[in-house]
Amino acid sequence: xxxxxxxxxxxxxxxxxxxxxxxxxxxxxxxxxxxxxxxxxxxxxxxxxxxxxxxxxxxxxxxxxxxxxxxxxxxxxxxxxxxxxxxxxxxxxxxxxxxxxxxxxxxxxxxxxxxxxxxxxxxxxxxxxxxxxxxxxxxxxxxxxxxxxxxxxxxxxxxxxxxxxxxxxxxxxxxxxxxxxxxxxxxxxxxxxxxxxxxxxxxxxxxxxxxxxxxxxxxxxxxxxxxxxxxxxxxxxxxxxxxxxxxxxxxxxxxxxxxxxxxxxxxxxxxxxxxxxxxxxxxxxxxxxxxxxxxxxxxxxxxxxxxxxxxxxxxxxxxxxxxxxxxxxxxxxxxxxxxxxxxxxxxxxxxxxxxxxxxxxxxxxxxxxxxxxxxxxxxxxxxx
Numbered sequence: 001x002x003x004x005x006x007x008x009x010x011x012x013x014x015x016x017x018x019x020x021x022x023x024x025x026x027x028x029x030x031x032x033x034x035x036x037x038x039x040x041x042x043x044x045x046x047x048x049x050x051x052x053x054x055x056x057x058x059x060x061x062x063x064x065x066x067x068x069x070x071x072x073x074x075x076x077x078x079x080x081x082x083x084x085x086x087x088x089x090x091x092x093x094x095x096x097x098x099x100x101x102x103x104x105x106x107x108x109x110x111x112x113x114x115x116x117x118x119x120x121x122x123x124x125x126x127x128x129x130x131x132x133x134x135x136x137x138x139x140x141x142x143x144x145x146x147x148x149x150x151x152x153x154x155x156x157x158x159x160x161x162x163x164x165x166x167x168x169x170x171x172x173x174x175x176x177x178x179x180x181x182x183x184x185x186x187x188x189x190x191x192x193x194x195x196x197x198x199x200x201x202x203x204x205x206x207x208x209x210x211x212x213x214x215x216x217x218x219x220x221x222x223x224x225x226x227x228x229x230x231x232x233x234x235x236x237x238x239x240x241x242x243x244x245x246x247x248x249x250x251x252x253x254x255x256x257x258x259x260x261x262x263x264x265x266x267x268x269x270x271x272x273x274x275x276x277x278x279x280x281x282x283x284x285x286x287x288x289x290x291x292x293x294x295x296x297x298x299x300x301x302x303x304x305x306x307x308x309x310x311x312x313x314x315x316x317x318x319x320x321x322x323x324x325x326x327x328x329x330x331x332x333x334x335x336x337x338x339x340x341x342x343x344x345x346x347x348x349x350x351x352x353x354x355x356x357x358x359x360x361x362x363x364x365x366x367x368x369x370x371x372x373x374x375x376x377x378x379x380x381x382x383x384x
Contacts, residue, residue: 024123024198024332025296026159029059030083030102033095033157039087047096048085052078055100058159060109061117061260063253070112074104081105106298110320115264117159118298120332122198122259124218125163126151127188129180130205138177140167147205150248158252160259163197170194180204185219185231197221198332199234201255205247212247213240216254234258262328265299265321274323275306277378278313279339287313289383293333299325323377330379337380 032054034047052075056065065071074081078100085098109116128139130147139148141164148164155162165171174191175184183202192200203216215238219231237254241247278290287305294303294315301318308314319326330336 024121024161025119026121026161027119028099028156029119029159030055030105031097031099032058033088033090033097035093035095037094039094044085044096048082048098049075049078051085051096051098052081052100052105054157055105056109058157059102059105059117060115061159061256061264062115065109065114068112068114070108071114074108113266115260115266116298116320117256117260117264118329119296120329121159121161121263122332123161123163123196124255125165125192125195125197125200125221126203127165127175127180127192127200128203128205129177131207136177136181136206138165138167138180140164142166147244147248150244154245154248154252158249158256160252160256163195165191165195183215183217185217185233189219189231192221195221196334199255203251205244205251208240211240211242212244214238214247214251216251218255218258263325263332265319265325270322271301272319272322274317274319274326275377276315276317278315278381279311279378280380280382281311281313286381286383289335290315290381293335297326297329299329335381335383337382339378339380 032051034050034054036043036047053066056071056075057063066075081101081104083099083101085096088095088097106116126139128151129136130139130145131137132145137143137145139145139151143164151162151164171191175187178184179187179191180202181204185202188200188202199218199220201216201218203214205212205214215236217233217236219233235254235258237250239250241250276294281287281290290313291303291305294300294317299320301320303318304316306314306316317326331338
């Protein structure tokens with residue numbers, strides 16, 4: 001019965017539907033807010049251009065995008081890709097909220113051979129030591145400090161998803177403010193294991209004279225089985241800024257620069273073709289969810305369901321980029337479990353599915369398990 005339903009889905013081309021809330025997806029990639037002091041025509045026109053510039057940075061992950069000639073030409077004609085705009089108020093300030101044609105935005109980035117960073121993005125657990133009321137404090141998820149909401153706004157504008165620790169008894173037994181200010185990554189790694197993030201970051205942000213000083217170190221989330229493995233940061237940034245907003249932006253930029261290097265696809269990448277097999281597909285909704293998931297990946301040019309065998313679906317994909325880049329992106333999706341072969345795995349147990357990502361140094365890497373052939377293009381679908 002299930003197979004007949006899937007054949008109906010294949011024949012009708014059911015490609016789009018709702019993606020479940022499990023995945024880390026960034027919304028509003030085609031939208032940005034710009035503060036204005038009035039509703040004058042001159043300010044509106046400049047705000048629309050500034051909003052497009054923000055959208056281009058959000059979709060590429062780098063402010064360096066703005067120096068490109070093709071990008072500058074598009075910004076100069078911002079109204080040609082404008083979908084809609086309006087005025088909104090937040091905390092007594094007036095903003096222009098503008099959204100743009102996302103297809104035109106990404107095609108311009110590809111034409112200019114710049115990175116295109118898709119909706120599926122790593123979730124970062126941020127351990128931040130900063131200035132409290134007369135003392136240094138850790139910024140928790142429920143903090144009522146103004147900087148907490150500033151990070152929320154900046155994270156949304158930059159398209160860098162953040163998670164802050166609860167700072168409950170469990171957290172404080174494993175790590176404290178000295179762990180963060182001293183950049184004792186092993187202690188913080190232990191406290192971070194309870195959180196479902198892809199990376200965790202240690203950061204300090206403190207007032208210094210008339211400005212601010214910041215420092216960031218980013219680490220891959222460590223599995224319990226990797227405790228003996230030396231923990232190394234994947235990127236570090238530090239510097240000073242004239243104001244708090246600029247310091248926050250610099251911290252987020254440090255994260256996004258690394259993520260873009262691993263998960264974005266540039267216009268210089270050659271197109272390639274591959275196949276993906278999804279197992280455990282036992283209902284029609286799963287077909288729709290898988291089609292939707294593949295359709296929203298910016299590096300997937302096209303995806304076609306080509307065969308059905310039992311509870312397995314086989315897709316043919318055309319990619320902007322390589323298979324390795326695709327695998328790194330797929331590794332961010334919690335509904336996917338990469339599968340390994342079951343031959344010669346007597347030490348693992350008959351029929352054991354080996355996760356080649358389980359002991360990777362960084363999310364998206366594939367490590368071979370001795371005696372077990374890895375099948376990097378075969379995944380078990382774990383969606384509801």
